[in-house]
Amino acid sequence: MKNDEWLQGRRTLLRGGVALVGLAATAGCWSADRAGGPAKPAPAGGAAGARAKQLPKASAYRLAPMTGSGPQRAAPARPPVRKAPILQMSTxxxxxxxxxxxxxxxxxxxxxxxxxxxHDVKAMFFVCGEMAEESPDLLRRMIDEGHTIGNHTWSHPELPRMDRKKIRDEIERTCDAVQKAVGETPRWFRAPYxxxxxxxxxxxxxxxxEPLAWTVDTLDWQEPGTGSIIRRVLDGAAPGVVVLSHDAGGNRSQSVAALRRYLPELLSSGYRLGVPTRAV
Structure with a gap:
């Protein structure tokens, strides 16, 4: 009888221990979710509207720490909420x-x-998630060669026309795509248009x-001619300037040709071309 009572008491204690472990695991998942961080081409500039796609209800990146499908990642430092985008870097x-x-x-x-x-020059690439998902090798090459990847939404919509949830989906899906390709999420964002x-x-x-806009717009999305793109860059050159060009969203052969010509001219004029390490 005493043995039966002892066994019954031990089973009760074990059941209580399992319940406590379950509660602790649930609390841990909630805390991880609270602390977790952020997890084609649509036409550039004034080109025709972006292609619409069905967006998922939840981000795989945000769910990963809870489902155990990937390593838990530390949340990035949250920059201040700005009232206007950054237009230029330090002068x-x-x-x-x-x-x-x-x-x-x-x-x-x-x-x-x-x-x-x-020319040993580093640049910033603001990628659209649907394009990044199709060419992750190019994102890895960007990182391997020292460039910076920014978030340019998933499908290049006009964000102020969307509700908050849809804006979040556009931003988050692109963070996910970049994270999957290169192992880290972007630290810069540029709103389409x-x-x-x-x-x-x-x-x-x-x-x-951080939100980054631009100082000099090459208008290369209009395909104005290689010479026009070159003139806009060289005429707008100044310390701190951020130059906007495009590597997708249409025929960008003029953008490619213009870069080959204006880049050595900028360097010979004494300009240093690189990527920002922090916002101003």
Whole structure:
């Protein structure tokens, strides 16, 4: 009888221990989710509207720490919520930043990367998630060669026309695609068409990204001619300038040709071309 009572008491204790472990695991998952961080080409500039696709209800990146499908990642430092995008970088040195939107595109991005590499210049690539998902090898090449990848939404919509949930989906899906390709999420965000509102600034900050616009627009999406693109870059050159070009979203052969010509001229004029390490 005593043995039966002892066994019954031990079973009760074991059941209680299992329940406590279950509660602890549930609390741990909730805390991980709370602490977790952010997890083609649509036409550039004034080109025709972006292609619409059905967006998922939840991000695989955000669910990964809870489902155990991937390693838990630390949340990125959250920058301040800005009221306007950054237009230029520090003017303390004779430096400029070259940026390329809407890619990657296997027809044009490799040539742009090759030109940058031949001059040992680093640039920023604001990628669309649907393009990034199709060419993850190009994203890995960008990182391997020292460039910076930014978030340019999934499908290049006009964000202020969307509700907050849809904006979040556009931003989060692209963070997921970049994370999957290169193992880290973007730290910079650029709104398609340069169209911003408070929701965009708040969500960008929530995902650990600074908003970057541009100082010089090459208007290369209009295919104005290689010479026109070159003149816009050289005429707008100045310390702190951020140059907007595109490596996808249409025929970008003029953008590729223009880069080959204006890049050595900028370097010979004493400009340093690189990527920002922090916002101003």
């Amino acid at each position: 303390a040195t004779r430096s400029m930043v070259l940026t390329f939107d809407d890619g990657p595109d296997p027809r044009y991005t490799p040539d742009i990367l090759a030109t940058l590499r031949s 340069g169209a911003w509102n408070r929701d965009v600034f708040e969500l960008g900050s929530e995902y650990g990204m």
